[in-house]
Amino acid sequence: MITVTTGRATRSPAATAAGTVRSRLPALLLGGCLVLLASIAVAVTIGPADIGVSDVWATLLSRVGLADPTLSVLRDGIIWDLRLPRTLLAAVCGAGLAVCGVVMQSLLRNPLADPFVLGVSSGASTGAVLVVVLGVGGGVLSMSGGAFLGAVASFALVLTLSHTLGGTTDRVVLSGVAVMQLLSALTSFIVLTSADAETTRGVLFWLLGSLANAGWSEVTACAVVLAGTLVVCGGYARSLDAFAFGEDAAATLGVAVGRTRVVLMSVTALLTAVLVSSVGAIGFVGLVLPHAARLLTGPGHARLLPVSALAGAVLLVWVDTVARTVLQPQEVPVGVVTALIGVPAFVLILYRSRGAQ
Amino acid sequence: MDAGLAADRVSRSLGGGLVLDGVSVAPADGSTVGVLGPNGSGKSTLLRVLAGVLEPSAGLVTVDGRELADVPRRTLAKRVAVVEQHSDTQIPLTVRDVVGLGRVPHRRAWLSASADDDAAVQEALEQTGMTARSAQRWQTLSGGERQRVQIARALAQRPRELLLDEPTNHLDVQHQFELLDLLASLPVTSVIALHDLNLAAMYCDEIVLLDHGAVVAAGDPADVLTEELILQVYNVKAEVTTSPEGHPHVRFLRT
Numbered sequence: 261m262i263t264v265t266t267g268r269a270t271r272s273p274a275a276t277a278a279g280t281v282r283s284r285l286p287a288l289l290l291g292g293c294l295v296l297l298a299s300i301a302v303a304v305t306i307g308p309a310d311i312g313v314s315d316v317w318a319t320l321l322s323r324v325g326l327a328d329p330t331l332s333v334l335r336d337g338i339i340w341d342l343r344l345p346r347t348l349l350a351a352v353c354g355a356g357l358a359v360c361g362v363v364m365q366s367l368l369r370n371p372l373a374d375p376f377v378l379g380v381s382s383g384a385s386t387g388a389v390l391v392v393v394l395g396v397g398g399g400v401l402s403m404s405g406g407a408f409l410g411a412v413a414s415f416a417l418v419l420t421l422s423h424t425l426g427g428t429t430d431r432v433v434l435s436g437v438a439v440m441q442l443l444s445a446l447t448s449f450i451v452l453t454s455a456d457a458e459t460t461r462g463v464l465f466w467l468l469g470s471l472a473n474a475g476w477s478e479v480t481a482c483a484v485v486l487a488g489t490l491v492v493c494g495g496y497a498r499s500l501d502a503f504a505f506g507e508d509a510a511a512t513l514g515v516a517v518g519r520t521r522v523v524l525m526s527v528t529a530l531l532t533a534v535l536v537s538s539v540g541a542i543g544f545v546g547l548v549l550p551h552a553a554r555l556l557t558g559p560g561h562a563r564l565l566p567v568s569a570l571a572g573a574v575l576l577v578w579v580d581t582v583a584r585t586v587l588q589p590q591e592v593p594v595g596v597v598t599a600l601i602g603v604p605a606f607v608l609i610l611y612r613s614r615g616a617q
Numbered sequence: 618m619d620a621g622l623a624a625d626r627v628s629r630s631l632g633g634g635l636v637l638d639g640v641s642v643a644p645a646d647g648s649t650v651g652v653l654g655p656n657g658s659g660k661s662t663l664l665r666v667l668a669g670v671l672e673p674s675a676g677l678v679t680v681d682g683r684e685l686a687d688v689p690r691r692t693l694a695k696r697v698a699v700v701e702q703h704s705d706t707q708i709p710l711t712v713r714d715v716v717g718l719g720r721v722p723h724r725r726a727w728l729s730a731s732a733d734d735d736a737a738v739q740e741a742l743e744q745t746g747m748t749a750r751s752a753q754r755w756q757t758l759s760g761g762e763r764q765r766v767q768i769a770r771a772l773a774q775r776p777r778e779l780l781l782d783e784p785t786n787h788l789d790v791q792h793q794f795e796l797l798d799l800l801a802s803l804p805v806t807s808v809i810a811l812h813d814l815n816l817a818a819m820y821c822d823e824i825v826l827l828d829h830g831a832v833v834a835a836g837d838p839a840d841v842l843t844e845e846l847i848l849q850v851y852n853v854k855a856e857v858t859t860s861p862e863g864h865p866h867v868r869f870l871r872t
Contacts, residue, residue, distance in 0.1 A: 366708075369706075369707065370707075371707055494726070494727065495726045495727070496726070497726065498721050498724055498726060499721075501718060501721060502718055502721045504706045504708050504710060504715075504718065505701075505704045505705070505706050505718070506704070506706075508665075508670055508701065509699075509701065509704060511669075511670055511690070512668055512669075512670060512694060512697075512698070512699040513694050513718060513719070513721045513722055513774070514690045514691035514692075514693065514694030514695070514721060514722035515690070515721070516690055554708075554709070558714070559708050559709065559710050559714055560714070562729070
């Protein structure tokens with residue numbers, strides 16, 4: 261009699277816990293979307309020019325042709341050409357970096373993996389420096405074009421190297437570190453020997469991450485690649501769950517380990533390359549956000565991926581708002597702010613989850 | 618011979634050496650088969666080849682007469698489940714999360730867990746006696762409990778064959794008995810790599826004795842666990858008696 265009662269008593273809370281988590285996902289997503297929209301609307305109004313949420317609405321409605329323009333051309337321009345694309349790009353980049361971080365950490369079974377572990381950011385900087393400082397490409401390549409090509413080339417190098425070295429996950433991480441060191445040394449060498457002070461400053465600023473040059477073309481490119489990556493990764497959500505106990509365990513659970521790894525590493529590297537070539541290397545979002553989001557959603561990737569994306573978007577919208585207003589009229593590189601916030605947050609998360617290790 | 622999982626004259630070379638040399642096994646439906654042999658005799662490799670994780674260099678592994686390489690991965694994962702010797706993760710998972718991984722091959726992308734998935738997880742937790750622990754964190758479990766949870770995960774796959782690589786390693790005597798009692802009571806065919814000859818004698822219907830990658834003897838425990846074969850394979854003198862329960866009992870002798 262007693263055993264039956266305890267059996268029931270212990271089973272029901274577990275069952276309800278699973279139920280609440282599952283029903284919580286739509287609520288989390290809806291809430292997240294609302295917070296994100298509100299954040300974008302408010303962030304656009306913050307800045308030297310005095311603009312209200314109603315002005316943002318007026319611009320939006322007139323631009324899509326639902327209302328007659330009521331604002332001055334200047335204010336309309338500030339909203340539509342400067343602040344809105346910048347804020348949206350911040351949201352897209354935050355979401356993209358967080359998603360890449362989630363996928364990389366699960367795939368490589370390494371809590372320190374981030375979107376840059378595959379050498380993408382260092383490849384991007386080398387590419388950018390080659391174009392800007394050495395004039396490679398003869399003026400046809402823009403800085404972001406060079407960064408994109410550099411990112412893709414270094415990812416290919418990491419993939420080839422790790423494959424030659426045995427193809428295990430630790431070999432991928434080690435190859436990434438090796439390529440990263442090599443390319444950073446190369447970048448420093450080029451900058452030190454060939455660049456003048458002004459160019460160096462420009463390149464450095466961009467390398468630390470900046471949304472200052474955001475335009476609608478960047479927003480569109482990043483958003484399209486982000487959407488594609490989300491769809492692909494969403495389809496692999498269960499496979500990512502199965503990687504928890506390693507690649508052999510995943511294989512015995514029916515996961516095509518090799519294919520999953522190549523597909524997911526390629527789409528995330530591509531997304532990172534597109535993001536880095538638009539805004540530079542913004543660190544810590546991809547490293548910290550997945551850990552924070554996991555506290556909110558639990559380990560299942562079907563929930564973790566969308567929630568991380570929303571959280572990353574909201575975070576970077578606000579971080580960029582701080583970065584462009586705190587030292588007005590000077591701008592702080594957004595990567596500096598993410599690191600300043602990210603490091604203490606990372607320590608706090610690790611401290612809270614220390615019992616798990 | 619066509620039913621179930623079977624290996625037919627399977628060889629496998631790793632790093633230049635032959636680790637498996639013409640091994641055949643065909644566990645009877647629902648039986649418990651022990652794979653014995655000294656370190657490096659090919660026990661783990663045989664299990665990995667049977668699981669389809671390693672491809673044989675020669676010979677055939679079949680499920681119901683169909684070659685393993687022709688069976689889609691997911692179909693195989695719904696049929697054959699594997700419990701590894703050692704498993705660990707950095708990710709904060711609960712017992713229920715881990716057991717739920719057994720449903721991965723059964724679930725379609727984009728869809729949430731079905732009632733069947735929940736039922737399989739619940740049943741596996743009950744079979745292994747882990748229901749009360751379902752909300753506990755994996756990282757807080759003892760070695761024996763972790764093995765139980767991995768077995769529950771394997772059962773959630775609803776397999777017909779269960780492959781276990783030295784599941785009693787690092788467990789104290791009581792937990793070794795509990796684990797093997799559990800495995801013997803399950804309605805699946807189990808192939809278990811074991812170190813302890815007496816445990817194998819007590820719990821296995823059939824024993825396959827490996828040495829240097831080849832089968833030295835296979836069959837009823839009483840036919841395999843003999844003084845001559847133990848001396849030949851393990852290079853240790855032993856006295857084998859028959860226990861009151863009717864299975865062989867091995868007592869090692871000092872030389």
